Amino acid sequence: QVSFSEISPSEFFYRNRDLAGFSNPSRSLYSAMRELVENSLDACEMAGILPDIFIRITPLDSDESKQDPKPYVLRVQDNGPGIDPKNLSYAFGRVFYGSKFKLRQARGMFGMGGTMSILYGQITTNRPVKLMSAIGDGKAVQIQMMIDIRKNAPIVMDKQVVPAEGISGTSVEVTMEGDYFRAASKIQEYLRQTAVITPYANLVFIDALGRQFFYERVTKEMPVPPDETLPHPYGIDVEALRRLLQDSEEATLLKFMQQNFHRVGENTARRFLEFSGFNANMNPKSMETLQAVSLVEALHKYDNFLKPDASCLSPIGKDILKKGIEKELKPEFIAISVRPPSAYSGFPFIVEVGIAYGGKVLPQGLSLLRFANRIPLLYDEGSDISFKILDQDIDWRHYKVRTEAPLGVITHVCSTKVPYKTVGKEYLADRPEIERELKNALRDALRQLQTYLSRQGSMAAVQRK
Amino acid sequence: QVSFSEISPSEFFYRNRDLAGFSNPSRSLYSAMRELVENSLDACEMAGILPDIFIRITPLDSDESKQDPKPYVLRVQDNGPGIDPKNLSYAFGRVFYGSKFKLRQARGMFGMGGTMSILYGQITTNRPVKLMSAIGDGKAVQIQMMIDIRKNAPIVMDKQVVPAEGISGTSVEVTMEGDYFRAASKIQEYLRQTAVITPYANLVFIDALGRQFFYERVTKEMPVPPDETLPHPYGIDVEALRRLLQDSEEATLLKFMQQNFHRVGENTARRFLEFSGFNANMNPKSMETLQAVSLVEALHKYDNFLKPDASCLSPIGKDILKKGIEKELKPEFIAISVRPPSAYSGFPFIVEVGIAYGGKVLPQGLSLLRFANRIPLLYDEGSDISFKILDQDIDWRHYKVRTEAPLGVITHVCSTKVPYKTVGKEYLADRPEIERELKNALRDALRQLQTYLSRQGSMAAVQRK
Numbered sequence: 001q002v003s004f005s006e007i008s009p010s011e012f013f014y015r016n017r018d019l020a021g022f023s024n025p026s027r028s029l030y031s032a033m034r035e036l037v038e039n040s041l042d043a044c045e046m047a048g049i050l051p052d053i054f055i056r057i058t059p060l061d062s063d064e065s066k067q068d069p070k071p072y073v074l075r076v077q078d079n080g081p082g083i084d085p086k087n088l089s090y091a092f093g094r095v096f097y098g099s100k101f102k103l104r105q106a107r108g109m110f111g112m113g114g115t116m117s118i119l120y121g122q123i124t125t126n127r128p129v130k131l132m133s134a135i136g137d138g139k140a141v142q143i144q145m146m147i148d149i150r151k152n153a154p155i156v157m158d159k160q161v162v163p164a165e166g167i168s169g170t171s172v173e174v175t176m177e178g179d180y181f182r183a184a185s186k187i188q189e190y191l192r193q194t195a196v197i198t199p200y201a202n203l204v205f206i207d208a209l210g211r212q213f214f215y216e217r218v219t220k221e222m223p224v225p226p227d228e229t230l231p232h233p234y235g236i237d238v239e240a241l242r243r244l245l246q247d248s249e250e251a252t253l254l255k256f257m258q259q260n261f262h263r264v265g266e267n268t269a270r271r272f273l274e275f276s277g278f279n280a281n282m283n284p285k286s287m288e289t290l291q292a293v294s295l296v297e298a299l300h301k302y303d304n305f306l307k308p309d310a311s312c313l314s315p316i317g318k319d320i321l322k323k324g325i326e327k328e329l330k331p332e333f334i335a336i337s338v339r340p341p342s343a344y345s346g347f348p349f350i351v352e353v354g355i356a357y358g359g360k361v362l363p364q365g366l367s368l369l370r371f372a373n374r375i376p377l378l379y380d381e382g383s384d385i386s387f388k389i390l391d392q393d394i395d396w397r398h399y400k401v402r403t404e405a406p407l408g409v410i411t412h413v414c415s416t417k418v419p420y421k422t423v424g425k426e427y428l429a430d431r432p433e434i435e436r437e438l439k440n441a442l443r444d445a446l447r448q449l450q451t452y453l454s455r456q457g458s459m460a461a462v463q464r465k
Numbered sequence: 466q467v468s469f470s471e472i473s474p475s476e477f478f479y480r481n482r483d484l485a486g487f488s489n490p491s492r493s494l495y496s497a498m499r500e501l502v503e504n505s506l507d508a509c510e511m512a513g514i515l516p517d518i519f520i521r522i523t524p525l526d527s528d529e530s531k532q533d534p535k536p537y538v539l540r541v542q543d544n545g546p547g548i549d550p551k552n553l554s555y556a557f558g559r560v561f562y563g564s565k566f567k568l569r570q571a572r573g574m575f576g577m578g579g580t581m582s583i584l585y586g587q588i589t590t591n592r593p594v595k596l597m598s599a600i601g602d603g604k605a606v607q608i609q610m611m612i613d614i615r616k617n618a619p620i621v622m623d624k625q626v627v628p629a630e631g632i633s634g635t636s637v638e639v640t641m642e643g644d645y646f647r648a649a650s651k652i653q654e655y656l657r658q659t660a661v662i663t664p665y666a667n668l669v670f671i672d673a674l675g676r677q678f679f680y681e682r683v684t685k686e687m688p689v690p691p692d693e694t695l696p697h698p699y700g701i702d703v704e705a706l707r708r709l710l711q712d713s714e715e716a717t718l719l720k721f722m723q724q725n726f727h728r729v730g731e732n733t734a735r736r737f738l739e740f741s742g743f744n745a746n747m748n749p750k751s752m753e754t755l756q757a758v759s760l761v762e763a764l765h766k767y768d769n770f771l772k773p774d775a776s777c778l779s780p781i782g783k784d785i786l787k788k789g790i791e792k793e794l795k796p797e798f799i800a801i802s803v804r805p806p807s808a809y810s811g812f813p814f815i816v817e818v819g820i821a822y823g824g825k826v827l828p829q830g831l832s833l834l835r836f837a838n839r840i841p842l843l844y845d846e847g848s849d850i851s852f853k854i855l856d857q858d859i860d861w862r863h864y865k866v867r868t869e870a871p872l873g874v875i876t877h878v879c880s881t882k883v884p885y886k887t888v889g890k891e892y893l894a895d896r897p898e899i900e901r902e903l904k905n906a907l908r909d910a911l912r913q914l915q916t917y918l919s920r921q922g923s924m925a926a927v928q929r930k
């Protein structure tokens with residue numbers, strides 16, 4: 001009478017696709033586009049390739065009188081490293097499958113964004129996705145596939161291998177129900193903001209009306225790809241520690257500490273083990289469960305672990321941020337504040353804030369542009385921690401900014417684990433450490449603005465005299 | 466160099482447990498408590514058993530000087546129908562496993578809340594959960610188990626069967642790191658609001674300080690358990706239709722329409738098939754994929770399907786809502802507005818709104834109590850659709866409510882699929898149909914308040930004369 005069943009991850013997100021940002025045709029067209037573009041940018045950056053990304057949205061039916069919502073062909077192609085043929089169908093045909101489950105900054109983190117775009121196309125049009133991947137070995141693989149949603153597995157319907165001399169890259173062509181009429185401004189804004197923050201990328205967008213948008217790269221300087229890092233002691237839990245102990249190849253607990261934790265050298269390890277009362281020479285594999293629990297307690301309590309460093313992070317940087325703001329917002333004044341690396345729950349993060357004041361591009365009043373791991377966040381502004389800080393924690397009168405003055409605030413949080421509140425990566429949850437760093441960066445940038453404004457004020461006073 | 470891997474559902478929510486409401490010890494203690502209480506209430510209601518629910522939070526270490534966060538034993542026990550032994554370990558040991566993946570109103574919907582509570586306990590204390598279940602067959606099963614997080618499977622460490630004459634019920638005892646100091650007020654508020662909306666339940670809560678909270682039932686009248694229903698044509702997509710066609714046992718498309726869709730009788734089916742140009746006698750299994758796509762288009766376009774009915778829903782009802790508000794908020798005036806059944810994307814829903822004005826319990830100004838499928842929602846108020854309506858869409862001056870007057874707004878949305886924005890069931894996403902019904906209910910209740918206030922005003926005027 002009470003009947004139990006199990007559902008697969010793809011089945012779960014098929015039923016609950018609004019959790020992943022696929023709630024309606026307009027929103028889904030945006031989400032599919034962004035998931036694919038973010039995949040392309042991640043791949044190019046990891047491989048050190050200057051990104052050339054091509055995005056096209058074409059109505060399936062050439063009859064222009066047909067109203068939205070209606071089927072579109074969304075195609076995203078890049079010049080990145082491509083995807084190894086043995087992984088290609090699973091990369092897009094399985095939820096919770098990917099290459100970004102590591103402690104290293106990337107746009108992707110859940111192993112499902114590409115798959116959800118394919119899935120949404122399939123459930124609304126039943127057409128297979130067309131994938132093309134070349135990894136620079138002289139060949140390109142072309143696949144047509146669908147997803148077995150109940151089983152969370154790809155169904156490859158056609159596969160061809162063609163010559164592709166000297167090129168690499170990935171192309172995804174999905175047919176899906178969309179609403180370009182409603183989604184257009186958000187899609188264009190997403191690409192524009194991506195160009196602001198990724199000035200080394202070429203983005204070409206041909207939209208449903210055939211209009212071309214070309215964001216040309218303004219620099220050939222790419223950020224250094226971040227390294228994978230080890231977990232920090234403050235973020236470790238008992239499950240994670242037990243796995244490290246089980247997999248450990250170190251003969252002593254002292255060596256184990258050094259090999260498995262972020263920035264723990266021999267001195268730190270020795271002093272910590274002394275503090276925690278554990279024997280530095282004990283065999284990690286011999287540790288009992290209750291001992292592991294108290295080791296975790298000690299790891300959290302010990303005050304002298306080095307703060308996380310930023311080798312696993314890739315902030316935008318003051319120069320690039322300034323260039324991007326200048327190019328897109330053309331303000332009268334720019335202030336940038338880059339905070340030193342910090343951490344929440346052991347996850348390293350860096351906050352960067354820009355302020356753009358005046359000029360003719362920004363609308364009157366306050367605008368907020370939010371970014372996380374170089375992704376523009378365009379939804380749920382009111383729920384985001386940045387918005388709450390601007391709305392509740394900043395005393396604007398203190399900075400003598402006229403309320404009708406055009407003022408743009410640009411926030412970027414980068415981390416090995418961005419604390420998104422939702423699977424759809426819409427906004428950041430409140431984390432006290434991140435909140436504190438955002439406030440500090442904001443106040444620093446506002447002070448720079450205040451200095452500028454008072455100088456303006458005193459200059460105007462001098463001029464009037 | 467680019468290495469792919471797959472992670473299980475439990476591994477995904479272990480790494481991203483904040484998506485499910487397990488972000489820190491304080492929040493996790495609340496989330497674990499609520500997930501278990503909601504399971505107990507669901508089970509009792511489905512079985513028509515007046516719920517007796519016992520909740521206890523006890524510090525693991527009796528040394529009271531130990532500060533939060535620290536390990537607690539959380540125990541939730543009910544007199545419900547119990548869980549069949551063959552499903553017991555998977556019910557709590559597997560993510561995406563449960564009995565509520567159906568089109569019927571229930572608090573649970575994701576198949577993971579109980580499992581997450583166990584998982585959080587395990588990763589913070591490494592202790593097994595103790596489960597007890599009796600299904601009324603004279604025996605009770607006692608299990609100690611943990612979760613193999615990588616495999617998404619239970620690890621049963623001990624199992625005993627003991628005599629349990631004439632009783633049924635479930636008990637869950639999980640040991641987890643918590644912060645009762647921070648969580649106490651939210652936990653107490655959750656139970657108090659649950660008592661408001663579930664006046665037929667006995668709730669006994671013994672907290673970490675040994676204090677007893679007893680919410681005694683004020684009625685023995687229970688709501689009729691909702692029926693499982695069929696999908697409505699407006700909510701169907703191509704994947705869902707193809708599955709129905711594949712599993713279909715009907716010989717004709719006409720019969721198929723009647724057997725598989727909500728409130729589609731023979732007349733409606735015949736007229737729809739005529740409208741869509743499909744042959745009523747065709748064999749459903751012979752339908753081609755492209756035909757299925759155009760059938761779905763027609764299902765969405767056809768205007769004359771009956772609106773969903775409410776047999777799959779279980780609203781609180783005007784009487785119970787009024788009783789609960791009276792008992793807990795003791796206001797001077799109550800207005801209730803229950804909307805007729807409606808639907809979003811084919812999912813039936815009902816909106817109920819109560820207004821409580823005046824009295825000594827409510828604080829000054831506006832308070833919002835939100836409920837969905839009889840669950841109190843205590844987090845992320847500012848992101849919820851109800852809050853946005855109160856904040857942006859209501860002209861309060863129109864209703865002549867003094868801003869300092871105590872005014873409580875109680876909203877309840879019940880549906881076969883509550884459009885939660887997050888896996889942690891914190892708040893409702895914006896759905897235009899739900900938004901419209903909430904506004905209508907609110908305005909209706911406010912008009913009742915306005916009538917009352919103007920009568921008060923005129924009575925006071927008369928008295929002054």
Ligand SMILES: Nc1ncnc2c1ncn2[C@@H]1O[C@H](COP(=O)(O)OP(=O)(O)OP(=O)(O)O)[C@@H](O)[C@H]1O
Nearest residue numbers: 039043091098099108109110111112113114115170
């Ligand atoms: N354009 C691309 N070029 C190279 N590799 C890609 C590309 N698109 C996807 N991939 C690979 O496929 C994997 C799965 O992509 P998918 O978007 O589903 O998940 P993800 O990017 O890892 O995480 P998220 O769900 O957060 O986006 C990626 O991890 C990446 O290895």
Ligand SMILES: Nc1ncnc2c1ncn2[C@@H]1O[C@H](COP(=O)(O)OP(=O)(O)OP(=O)(O)O)[C@@H](O)[C@H]1O
Nearest residue numbers: 504508556563564573574575576577578579580635
């Ligand atoms: N106290 C209980 N009495 C009877 N059955 C229960 C009880 N607790 C859990 N169950 C069963 O175990 C299943 C799994 O519970 P779990 O909380 O993990 O998922 P759910 O309630 O179905 O969905 P959700 O994740 O939204 O809570 C339930 O569907 C229910 O069948």
Ligand SMILES: [Mg+2]
Nearest residue numbers: 039108113114
């Ligand atoms: Mg991705």
Ligand SMILES: [Mg+2]
Nearest residue numbers: 504573578579
């Ligand atoms: Mg549940």
